Amino acid sequence: MNVAIPEFDGRIITLPVSFMAPVDETNSVQYYEPVVDRVVQVAKQAVKLATLRHKPNSDKRIAFMLTNSSGKAERIGDAVGLDTPASIMKVFEAMKAAGYDFGEDGSLP
Numbered sequence: 001m002n003v004a005i006p007e008f009d010g011r012i013i014t015l016p017v018s019f020m021a022p023v024d025e026t027n028s029v030q031y032y033e034p035v036v037d038r039v040v041q042v043a044k045q046a047v048k049l050a051t052l053r054h055k056p057n058s059d060k061r062i063a064f065m066l067t068n069s070s071g072k073a074e075r076i077g078d079a080v081g082l083d084t085p086a087s088i089m090k091v092f093e094a095m096k097a098a099g100y101d102f103g104e105d106g107s108l109p
Contacts, residue, residue: 017042057099064088 017039018032052060066077066084077084096102 015042015045057095058101060100062095062100064091 015038016035018034021027021031021033023030067079068076077088092102096106
């Protein structure tokens, strides 16, 4: 499967953990062989995500990264058919309602 934007396919953070084993005279069946250090890395990632899930929203730190493909300030976050500033404000409102910390006065930007 080819995915141009993995985030849209539900794969925000990916790391291949196995590869096809070579077929030779002792092995006529195609199978995947795990790469141990990568399996360990994915397991560590899973533990961190599970820990984050149980952390109170007010203690989480979130970053939003916006595209700037044209290099012009007025085009930051530009996307076809998407009003990025309005969308982010809706996300901020939902996050505030879910208990995320927006600073001392709690005001949205």
